[in-house]
């Protein structure tokens with residue numbers, strides 16, 4: 001595990017974007033596993049800037065997102081498809097047909113999970129998976145539990161996750177109760193993992209995830225098993241690490 005700690009979130013964004021950009025520069029048709037949430041927004045801005053400046057092209061890149069809410073479609077402004085379009089895809093030279101987010105508005109969400117896994121499998125190994133971290137240690141929408149499902153699956157969201165994400169909705173009742181998420185096994189299959197965490201409010205869970213026991217009750221702790229994990233933190237998020 002390689003832990004990088006920077007003074008400011010701006011530095012974290014720049015370094016995160018550079019890590020992703022270097023993968024695309026080395027392999028123009030790279031497969032990127034992408035994430036939503038507040039954490040990667042600054043990284044995506046940096047990538048957009050590099051693309052606008054002609055330093056980086058996404059024309060051959062393929063992307064797979066971690067997760068999506070069940071019950072809302074890609075046009076919904078709180079869907080993760082909408083988020084990705086708004087924060088990244090609409091502003092870079094990527095072919096939208098090469099961008100993949102699970103479809104949360106299907107009649108059969110279980111079948112969508114099987115389809116999504118098969119698609120990732122057929123595409124080949126993800127060159128990198130970008131991850132944020134939930135306050136309870138979730139990655140994607142893999143919530144703390146007695147066990148973890150390896151592949152893409154439907155999850156019931158923890159109340160604290162719905163509460164945390166209610167800030168983006170009119171009220172908590174509008175936050176979907178279920179989501180489709182890549183499983184921890186899908187995530188661990190990526191060649192490289194980039195976990196990005198910012199803010200003092202995540203310092204305890206960062207410590208638990210990186211220096212605590214490996215347990216399904218803290219899904220991010222399973223990342224300790226990955227041979228090529230980069231953790232990118234701001235000073236506040238890394239403040240409790242020994």
Ligand code: GLP
Nearest residue numbers: 036037038039132133134140141
């Ligand atoms: C959401 C997403 C995760 C994300 C996490 C943290 O629930 N499903 O992929 O990492 O919350 O979000 P944030 O970066 O906004 O703190």
